[in-house]
Amino acid sequence: MRLDKYLKISRLVKRRTLAKEIADKGRIEINNRPAKSSTAVNVGDKITIHYGDKIVAVEVLQIAENVKKNAATDLYKILAK
Template identity: 35%
Template sequence: MRVDKYLWCVRYFKTRSKATDAAKKGRIRVNNDIVKPARDVYPGDIIQVRKDQIDYKIEVLDLPPSRVGNKLVNLYRMDRTPAEAFEAKKLISLNQDYYRRKGEGRPTKKDRRDLTDLLRQEEE
């Protein structure tokens, strides 16, 4: 099964065209190789998908016959995404909400530098 069709079938993308676009932009890897949308996937493959600032890691368990319901998705894939990825996304969204209120315009260079300095301090 094509990698774009597989990701659409297991509900990582809302449409196949969005899955195809992600593959064309290099956001999908199979076994650590950047792939084209037509690359076939097989049970046992590890797929990495960069979507919404999260690096999802999926193990293919089986190939679905077509798009499956939300309750059946776990029969066809095992999600190996680390929990830290979701926490980081939550922190980024909270930071953006606090830092820049809606309607205040784009951040200035000084704002960006201050934010970079703050993030460096948190890493240390």
């Protein structure tokens, strides 16, 4: 699954276009490597998102095409906030 779509479905970012902009600016890393919005996300990957002064790191637990709002947090495990 594409990075921008995963961030939207997991609700780590509100909109897919916002996820694309953040990724294309180099503010998202997958496994400590800069990632573009089209980068493939796999189970076990560690995603780090830089929001200004805040850094959020998560590990991908599962990938799903459709997720209900209250089940979105089951897709990842927060490593650092």
